[in-house]
Amino acid sequence: MSSFNMFGDQFLEYVGIDISDFATQPDPFEAVGLGKTEPEEITDDLMEQLGIADEVFSQPDPFLQQTDLSIPSSSNRFVPPMTTSAIEEKRKARIPEKTKQSTRWGKAVWDDWARAQNSLRTVGDVEPGDNYFIIPVDLSETSPEEMGFWLSRFVFEIRRQDGKPYPPKTLYNIVAAIMRHFREDLSRHDMNFLDKSDTRFAEFRKALDARMKELTAQGVGTTKRQADPLTPEDEDTLWATGTVSTKTATGLSNGVFLYNCKIFGLRGMDEHRHLQVEQYAFGVDQTGRYMKFTGRVSKNVQGGLNHRQVDVKSIKQYADNTNPRCVVHLFESYLNALPEKRGSFYRRPLANSNPPRCSLQVVGVNKLKTYMKTMFEKAGINLQGRNISNHSGKVTCATQMWEAGFDEQTIMGRTGHRSNAVRAYKRPSNTLLQDVSNKLQPPKPQHKKPATSTVTTEENTTTTGVQPTINNFNNVPTTVPTILPRASAPRLSIEHPNGLKITMDF
Structure with a gap:
């Protein structure tokens, strides 16, 4: 074997050696059998002739000492191979459960409408130029042109279960749900009805726009049902009645739920459901003692491709040692009452435990849904004319910060909003509304003092x-x-x- 074949042509060219000079040269290592399959044994005589001491071979290789050339075990570094079905499950799991429910509901409205209208349609309903007669229930093979044809009729003909029309925003959401059905359930990405650049659905978008304006003119959907904020009087009553307290396990549980909403801007349900103890930490800095909350996945922070530049919520709440109702002390007391300092945050409070203790049992979803309203009822706060729900805590967070004069960016840092949608959470207090009303009233009549006369x-x-x-x-x-x-x-x-x-x- 010639030397240039051993090293390779590319290597010789790289180091600047003319390959042609080596083509006729004998292999200098051939005599020692380097090209043989089995290398010759290095004897003691050969080592002695070469002047190599035995201890040289007993020294560790410094290169191997500094470089880890070992191949890591696959069981430590990688997970076992995943199947196609497992990957598909992961893809489906990326969608929030609420969104999945909305998609199923929108498709169910379409199915009910299609079956009902197909049973009523006659030949007389077909006009010249109509290319379709039967409304498809299975949309997997439906063309964009056919879908646009039926969608224009769909938005005008559908009604709620009680026969009343859907509000404009609900109508839009139903259309969006059907579009998600195409994209997620049927893996069809050619059905973006609401894309203004897609001219195939231009006539449908005109129909949807006309229907939404028609409904608004009729007063449908003009009254928006929103969660009301808590007042300072509400909070004081909750504390005064012991509904929120550091003395009882139930009071601690109520308190951390309330202030998870108000202080950290947690939403009504989804963020509470997956809350973990590890998301809370306590520390001290130059300002004082604090509690730090680190958010995870939420409605506004999904962590996917679209949210890769969006940071999770990170909030510091400083302690107030002059306030016996300090929120930091409340959370410390609750975490000390938990049976373990990891896992699910909400654990069932043990009644009559002294000191307050919670069990290993996690508070169920149905229980969490009613926390705020149950607290108000227990405290005896009148709810007449008010819409108090779990979402009221987050509304209170935005409202009180707004009334205190904080700018929108600071408010958004607490609530987790990423746009001016935070403005929808600001609720003027009744006192402010009363003041505005008084300012806009007509001037009162002037009562002049009559002069004395005869x-x-x-x-x-x-x-x-x-x-x-x-x-x-x-x-x-x-x-x-x-x-x-x-x-x-x-x-x-x-x-x-x-x-x-x-x-x-x-």
Whole structure:
């Protein structure tokens, strides 16, 4: 074997050696059998001839000492191979459960409408130019043109279970749900009905726009049902009645739920459900003692491709040692009452435990859904005319910060909003609304104090402190004179303290 074949042509070219010079040269290592399959044994005589001591071979290789050339075990570094079905499950799991429910609901509305209308349609319903007669229930093979044809009728014909029309925003959401059905369930990405650049659905978008404007003109969906914020009086009552307390396990559980909403801006359900103890940490800095909350996946932070530049929520709440109701102390007391300092945050409080303790059992979803309303009922707070729900805590967070004069960016840091949608969470207090109402009222009538005067008539004389002597018109003051009617109907006498007297006959 020639030397250039051993090293390779590319290597020789790389180091600048002319390959042609080596083509006719004998292999200098061939004599020692380097090209053989089995290398010759290195004997002691050979080592002695070469002047190599035995201890050289007993020294560790410094290169191997500094470099880890070992191949890591696959069981430590990688997970076992995944199947196609497992990958598909992961893809489906990326979608929030609420979104999945909305998609199923929108498709169910379409299915009910299609079956009902197919049973009612007759040949007389077909006009010249109509290319379709049967509304498809299975949309897997539906063309964009056919879908646009039926969607235009769909938005005008569908109704709620009680026969009333859907509000405009709900109608839009139903269309979006059907679009998700194409994309997620049917793996069809050619059905973006709401994309303004897709001219295939231009006529449908006009129909949807017309229907939404028609509904708004009829007053459908103009009244928005929103969660109301808590007032300072509400909070004080919750503490005063022991509904929120650091003395009982139930009071601690109620308190951390309330202030997870108000202090950290957690949403009504989804963020509470997956909350973990590890998301809370306590520390001290130059400002003082604090509690730090680190968020995870939420509605506004999904962590996927679209949210790769969005940071999770990270909030510091400093302690107030002068306030016996300090939130930091409340959370410390609750975490100390937990049976373990990891895992699910909400654990079932143990009644009558002293000191307060919680069990290993996790608070169920149905229980979490009613936390806020249950607290208000237990505290005896009147809910008449108010919409108090779990979402009220987050609304309170935005409202109180807004009324305190904080800017939108600071408010968004607490609530987790990434756009001006935070404005929808700001609720003016009743006191502010009352003040605005008073400012916009018409001016009240001015009640002027009447001047003292003497009213003289032929039948009756009433003395009010003004003497009747008036003749000089040049000294009439700017004050309004007193009109003194006399008994005779056609005569009017006006007398003023400066001596001016006016008599008029009618």
